[in-house]
Amino acid sequence: DDGEGEGGERKAKQKRNTWMLSANLGHALMIVERMVVQNIWQAEQLLYRNIQLDPFEDLPEPEVESPSGTRRQTMFTEDKEEDKDKDGAEDRPEPEYDDDGAMQVLWRYACPVAKGQNVTCFAWNKVNTDILAVGYGESSSNTNVARHGSVCCWSLKNPVYPERIFKIDNAGVSSVDFSSNHPSLLAVGHTDGALALFDVRKQGNSPILKSTVSGGQHTGTIWQVKWVLKGKDRGESLVSISADGRVTDWSIKKGLECSNLLRLKRVPNKQQGVTQLKGDALLSRQSGGMCVDFNPMERILYIVGTEDGTIHKCSTSYSEQYLETYAGHAGPVYRCRWSPFCSDIFLTCSADWTAKMWRQDRIDPVLTFQSIPDAVHDVSWSPNVSTIFGSITSTGRIDIWDLMNPIEPKTWLELEGRSLNCLSFAEQGSPVLCVGDNKGDVTVVKLMGQDFEAPPGEAGTQEAQEEKLMKYLKKNTQ
């Protein structure tokens, strides 16, 4: 193209750079990066799996009276900038407060792509439980009009950079869920009501399927998407609930087709002192739905939490009426979750500063949990112990509750300067939880101690856990 000399040089450079086009390079680099990162984060990664790197680390040293130097202590002290650089164990400063060390921060998933955005949702992969999909929406004063967002798939094996990044234009991400039957399929709900399906095996930003306005997609933010197993051999269905008051079931056989499972109608909420709905205008009859969860035992039953503070128990066989209405919250119900051990109990949390526990057959809440006067944004059961669950608030506080003492949290941790949006326990044997905040970070916290782990042997079976839960529930409600 240019003079011969330059052309020759360019060819030589191209020849030298042919290694970059090698098919194996991408994979090799990924593995090398994981090795490099493991050299840095090995202790934390092992703790994630409940393996202490140095089992003798916690034994007290005879000379030093302060608790044996572990990294945990220095991490919690603030304002001791100069002490952070000291390496000597003897110089480790005394913790300024009584820390029972029950919650240890492992690392933070943060990447420049998502910096400053709101973390809106999590989903663990059903097969490879180390993979966490995190949805981000651009944070603005009015979170309903996020103009762009992204989904990042993080893995335990690389706490520094996500394995996949999907960028989304036009809308933020408000909900994600992984499929069980097709483990690489990720459903993503947007803030403009669109629903998209991504295949996480592929790189690239384009979804394999996306809902269209003409196809009847939602007209409001999709607050939750859930893949529901319909039982043996009957496949899986995708359900979404949105601010437009519809609970929709999607089929993926021919593009994305939807059919309404339910239209949420407003019901007078006694908690708010409304005994009769004023007027009967068509628009005011609809109520926005915020969360949905299907009963793990009977898949046709599901509960729905609404913006009004009411929770409805519904069935997929009835699309016009509710089976039961539970009124107890004075603000929008942000999350409702059935207990993984006992299919009669569910938890809800709301902007009215409380989290409540309910029994399927009673209209009033069985127990109420409140720690500080702040909206509780999310609540999640521990997958290992039936009586433990966690809740997060808008001021950065993570509370771990134990049903054995429902008056105050068993332990808690407060992250400074951020509002927490979502919480999820890792679906694995060792008790780890993740919290997403409004600054685009996902903090991974480990719960230390035998109390949080599944009890071994007989006491750890499904039946024993269920019994334990019911026993403490009865005890605390008498």
Add this chain to the structure above:
Amino acid sequence: MADGEGAPRRNKAAETMATIDATLKRIAAHKGVLGYIVVNPRDNSVIKHVGMHDDHELIAKYAQRVLAFVSLTRSVVRDLDPLNDLTFLRLRSKQHEIIVAPEWDFVFMVVQDYHISTKEELAKIKVKPKERPREPQDQDNKEASEGVTENVEA
């Protein structure tokens, strides 16, 4: 029409190239990494290097020695089982670790000082300290006048 097919393929290639570039930059920037070297195994020439204090003598030494080591290791693996092959190599010494990805068209090696702690990173995660309970429980340097030394279990 030929171009129509070529365009998405080229886009995909450009995307992959961008990801690879980004990964290479990230690897060089991780804590403790001294740098990386890419060597052509056929003629032992250094294709590219980043970091390594830009010391060309050192880099040439690394290239030559590590390549010799890789072929020795590969022959060990294949002697034991001809169907097997070497995939990755990690050599840890007192001072640092050499991570090698030996492929047929390139050998990629990273040198990292693994004596690093995550203290700094973890300190960035600000956690609010819990308030002291009323009963004095720990030794406190500031409140020396109290003089209570017993550790009370909560």
